[in-house]
Amino acid sequence: MTDTIFALATAAGRAAVAVVRVSGPATLSVVQALTGKPPRARMAGLRTLRHQGVDIDEALVLRFEGPASYTGEDSAEFHVHGGRAVVEALLSALSDLGARLAEPGEFTRRAFENGKLDLAQAEGVGDLIDAETEGQRRQALGQLGGALSQRYDRWRDLLIQSLAMLEAAVDFPDEDLPEEVAERARPALRILNDELDAALADVSRGRRVRDGFRIALVGAPNAGKSTLLNGLVERDAAIVTDTPGTTRDVIEVPLVLGGYKVLVADTAGIRDTADAIEAEGVRRARAWAEEADLRLWVVDGFHVKHTVKLEGTIRGGDWLILNKADIADGSELAGANAHWAGEGLKVVRLSAQSREAVDELRAALAEHVADALSGAEFPAATRLRHAERLTEARAYLARALSDIGLEVELAAEDVRLAARALEKITGRVDPEDVLGRVFSSFCIGK
Template sequence: MDLIFAEATPPGRGGVSIVRVSGAGARTVAERLAGPLPKPRHAYLREIADGENILDRALVMWFEAGHSFTGEDVVEIHLHGAPVIVRRLGQLLKAQGLRLAEAGEFTKRAFLNGKMDLSEVEGLGDLLAAETESQRLAALRMSNGELARKADAWRSLLIRAGALVESSVDFADEEVPEEVPGEVFELLDMFKAELEMQIRGYAAAERIRNGFEVAVIGPPNAGKSSLINRIAKREVALVSDIAGTTRDIIELRLDLKGLAVTLLDTAGLRNARDELESRGIDRARQRAEAADLRLHLSPEGKADNSLWQEGDLVVASKADLHDLERGLSVSSVTGAGLDMLLDKMFDVLSQKASGAALVSHERQLNALMAARNAVDDVYELPAELLAEAVRHASSSLDHLLGRIGAEDYLDVVFTSFCIGK
């Protein structure tokens, strides 16, 4: 493979900028610029020079193939964090025949060299994109190989079941213990139960990864935009006494006690007076119906029955103007009741997040469903067909980890990474 390089730290001024080089001959390239680097995994303070011209004093270290992130020879050069230094080093590396890495190419090489499986790659991508504690924890489990370890345990069940089935085929005319068929189906039942647990928990895991949506709905002038602005502590939505001010959906992303949540400020629900307002109301209804939670906001504290779903919250607005003792009430002017509302939202959403599985990508879900379906309704199959069903299930687990059939997903997965990772 080509020798590649990229800045592994965010571009711009900073204390340190790290440039990473990967590929056969990376150590030789570094030693041309920095002098001898005798031992791997040791940091050396060196002058980076182009002939007699010194570029910078930097820490330089190298990792030998098989013991690096990519599985190839890797060099890291820790420079002072000035963009001009990084640019100049890039010019020197290109002069030696290196090329700038593409987005995600370091991680792609780690996958191709067997340092990571595809589920770990997806977990790493999620970790780099994590904005909340719940996202970080879920991504860390995936990137640390927890799903891969589970898949290996599931494969062990299939290997045992497959061996028993194959023995019944190969030695059909000889004495085979009567308990063998029963054990096969016990193993397959265990396998399916494990996968069913992951499949059922996919929806919750996917919401943790992508975030929950909470729609604030209600009649015009109910205080929806004011509530959004109060939660944001800035003017996100335009506020006016004129009914129908909000025409399009305004989104506010927030970290709600570790959960990623997007609040949707929707158009006031009423009989529209013009086509533009009608389109805004229709869009508001569609997003509200698809949301994970709806806040029914009005001065009277009444729900919109046409959009009500179990678990929704009814909230009385403008509590500073009305003496409302019942239920949830908030004031966007004083902030009264806001903490209680956020606590209630968290309680509802955390309940929806409970039982989250490891699998949080549609690709992973499809592979698990294929594996589960392969051994569903196999109790009456002849041994030869049962053996083939077990092999099909095992193959689907290989798809899950990207050991086979990964080509269709590589571009999609790796282009979501930044350059330098």
């Protein structure tokens, strides 16, 4: 890391203030060249930026000496007026002075490589920048603060303690060691095994906070799915007509419920059809609904007897929305309500055209989403990469437990491999291509 890098750290375009960051060994000389008199480290100073005898701007300049900086290197920030011409002039001057434009995520990658952050914390930085909801902000801030890393480090320590006992049994079989020293590793490994099982059972929660909780509106044509979607998102996101089969594709609309990101999808009406385009829409509807976290089966109250066709299609946890309840036959709705409630479904009777009814449904959905995503513990995985490594560690651990008492050498190797799988999450040992993939998703200037 001999290069000195620079980048615009604030959003591009016209603004009151723009921040340009610099990091690397030549930072002090760059600041000296532009200001004539660099401010003291960690002290803001108002300076006129000048290059090749031409004034660029009046700027607030801050300088940080490594390792007490974000990247761990000497670094600086120029707070200038946010006009495009000002920013372009400053970036051009920095390039003339020998610095180069940073690659996406390069500032944070340098922080990782200089030991300022581990890999999980670095991913938390990226998630915090991308956070759109309160739930995403809390999760990303917790990950940046080390909540995820601390959990992995505790698991790794348990593995190392167990590994010490197993290796003692392997390396010093004739020494005066306590009997069954290898067996003493089993209790800690069993505890860790149970914790990994629980973490894997909860593995989707962190990713759903990041990517969005998926809610599918499914049902027959003309049941009122599109009208309900428009009511939930409070705008005309889907076309509503009396013609069956109007919705041909999946319409995804983002929404914030209970402080969490939600994707609500209106889907094509599910029915048998000879129309090739509509049939493809039905296939996509089924596929999206299959992967959804919650499915709302919307039923036309005038045809409530036909809900019997849902047998074998509805799964536990689905909701049944009895639509047009304001004009449908009350006794038939009550019968359907009793039947499906007895099957363990949540049944909601409403009119999708009633603002008050839709607001009540939105409030119920917000409560459901918050309950599903706000676990008591910080999630053990917020990305697919984490889940893959947890699964790998769990497999090695299970094999180690079966080997203790039979082949202690193999058990010790499996425990070692389990520890390495956890280390990959925080970046203690991680191949270059994984680092490149993680940091390439960052914006330039971070």
